Amino acid sequence: MPESAAPAFVSTTNACHLCMPLGACLAFKGVEGGVPFLHGSQGCATYMRRYLISHYREPVDIASSSLGERQAVFGGGPNLRQGLWNVITAMRPRFIGVATTCLTETIGEEPGPLVEAFLAELAGKNPGVTLPRVVTVRTPSFGGTHTEGFRRAVRALLKALARPGPAGSHLNLLPGMASPADLRHLKDVVRAFGLEAAVIPDPSDPLDGPAWDTYTPVPPGGTPLEALQAAGRARATVAFGCAAGDASGPGALLRDRFGVELLPLPLPVGIRASDRFFATLEELSGRPTPRRIRAQRGRLVDAYVDAHKYLAGVRAAVVADEDLAAGLSGFLAETGIQVAYVATGDRSGILEGAVEAATAGLLRDPPAVRQGVDYHTVAEETRDLGLGLVVGTSKAYPLARDRGIPLVRVGFPIHDRFGAARQRLLGYSGAQDLFDRVVNALLAQRQEASDVGYGYL
Numbered sequence: 279m280p281e282s283a284a285p286a287f288v289s290t291t292n293a294c295h296l297c298m299p300l301g302a303c304l305a306f307k308g309v310e311g312g313v314p315f316l317h318g319s320q321g322c323a324t325y326m327r328r329y330l331i332s333h334y335r336e337p338v339d340i341a342s343s344s345l346g347e348r349q350a351v352f353g354g355g356p357n358l359r360q361g362l363w364n365v366i367t368a369m370r371p372r373f374i375g376v377a378t379t380c381l382t383e384t385i386g387e388e389p390g391p392l393v394e395a396f397l398a399e400l401a402g403k404n405p406g407v408t409l410p411r412v413v414t415v416r417t418p419s420f421g422g423t424h425t426e427g428f429r430r431a432v433r434a435l436l437k438a439l440a441r442p443g444p445a446g447s448h449l450n451l452l453p454g455m456a457s458p459a460d461l462r463h464l465k466d467v468v469r470a471f472g473l474e475a476a477v478i479p480d481p482s483d484p485l486d487g488p489a490w491d492t493y494t495p496v497p498p499g500g501t502p503l504e505a506l507q508a509a510g511r512a513r514a515t516v517a518f519g520c521a522a523g524d525a526s527g528p529g530a531l532l533r534d535r536f537g538v539e540l541l542p543l544p545l546p547v548g549i550r551a552s553d554r555f556f557a558t559l560e561e562l563s564g565r566p567t568p569r570r571i572r573a574q575r576g577r578l579v580d581a582y583v584d585a586h587k588y589l590a591g592v593r594a595a596v597v598a599d600e601d602l603a604a605g606l607s608g609f610l611a612e613t614g615i616q617v618a619y620v621a622t623g624d625r626s627g628i629l630e631g632a633v634e635a636a637t638a639g640l641l642r643d644p645p646a647v648r649q650g651v652d653y654h655t656v657a658e659e660t661r662d663l664g665l666g667l668v669v670g671t672s673k674a675y676p677l678a679r680d681r682g683i684p685l686v687r688v689g690f691p692i693h694d695r696f697g698a699a700r701q702r703l704l705g706y707s708g709a710q711d712l713f714d715r716v717v718n719a720l721l722a723q724r725q726e727a728s729d730v731g732y733g734y735l
């Protein structure tokens with residue numbers, strides 16, 4: 279075989295990423311009155327519902343056009359129409375987000391024109407009836423990860439719904455895949471600066487709501503359709519993530535189409551990244567950071583100082599989605615932990631630069647940064663790194679268990695612990711929660727490993 283030829287066999291064992299339309303479903307859950315809909319086979323919807331439900335511990339409905347062998351050959355148009363009609367009549371949503379799956383992408387079926395034709399037909403037969411808005415997005419899972427699906431869905435939402443008009447004073451905030459608790463915190467923080475912002479998307483209530491007296495087919499909450507329309511008239515878009523400034527991202531779409539200023543920022547995990555976020559809010563509002571938030575920062579610095587003796591010499595691996603992986607690397611590095619290895623299932627190619635920027639001046643040696651890898655590779659490559667800590671999702675548990683080191687669970691999915699929806703990472707107070715968890719995980723490890731069984735550490 280010539281040296282340049284591709285390897286004859288490629289396999290993935292325990293991927294570090296999830297399916298692309300899963301990310302799209304998560305984004306569509308963040309639209310008020312919204313129901314995610316998969317154009318594909320039933321099993322895809324079942325798998326995604328299982329993942330979302332066990333992470334958020336909430337009912338999550340994902341509709342499906344339920345394609346079988348026959349539709350794979352002759353096309354899924356009739357199933358798509360029937361499925362949409364069932365959802366419209368049974369659930370009465372204001373919005374339906376349709377994402378493609380591997381099957382529909384493999385047979386090359388583009389749902390957009392089918393949906394438009396069906397809605398036009400329905401509108402003709404039912405004059406005066408308000409039909410839901412339907413947005414479609416192409417999410418071939420063999421071409422990307424759940425984070426890419428999330429990003430594509432947000433872009434599709436804005437492309438379909440945002441409208442031009444006289445510029446307002448409100449902001450768009452594109453936080454990415456943050457937890458409901460972090461989304462609530464971000465909204466609180468923005469309000470504290472006297473600013474008004476639409477969080478796009480905002481699944482905080484649909485995925486972490488109060489108990490209901492009666493079953494509600496479409497849970498309340500989410501970004502209102504009106505806010506998505508007004509996104510084209512916003513004063514600026516604040517977008518988090520390594521690729522927030524990317525020309526193919528949702529923030530760039532609003533900038534290029536409507537002239538909305540784009541302010542890309544790293545995910546605000548840790549002091550340094552949060553400082554940038556709060557400096558941006560200061561600039562936008564013309565107000566200093568409120569005292570209570572400055573106090574949170576001060577207490578976090580104090581905690582870093584208090585715990586430094588527990589963290590000295592600890593070497594950590596981070597395995598997470600690329601935005602979070604970069605944020606966690608910066609956070610861990612500023613606490614004094616040596617970040618030795620950073621891995622993601624994402625393949626955009628920007629993680630290395632993002633980790634370098636996040637950890638600049640903080641680490642003795644730069645970490646190994648790996649993209650598009652699986653947990654098998656992570657296990658192989660970290661064997662001799664002397665790790666004392668893993669920070670990542672529940673899927674990193676076998677790695678931590680094998681090494682006998684603690685796993686601090688962050689990100690998505692978390693299937694073997696409770697309270698993922700209430701997990702805080704962002705801003706100074708989020709970093710405080712995360713920092714306490716990291717320190718306590720290391721203390722618990724030392725306590726359990728001790729022959730003496732120290733009661734005071």
Ligand code: SF4
Nearest residue numbers: 297322325379380419
């Ligand atoms: S990877 Fe493809 S086949 Fe598997 S659940 Fe996702 S869309 Fe369906």
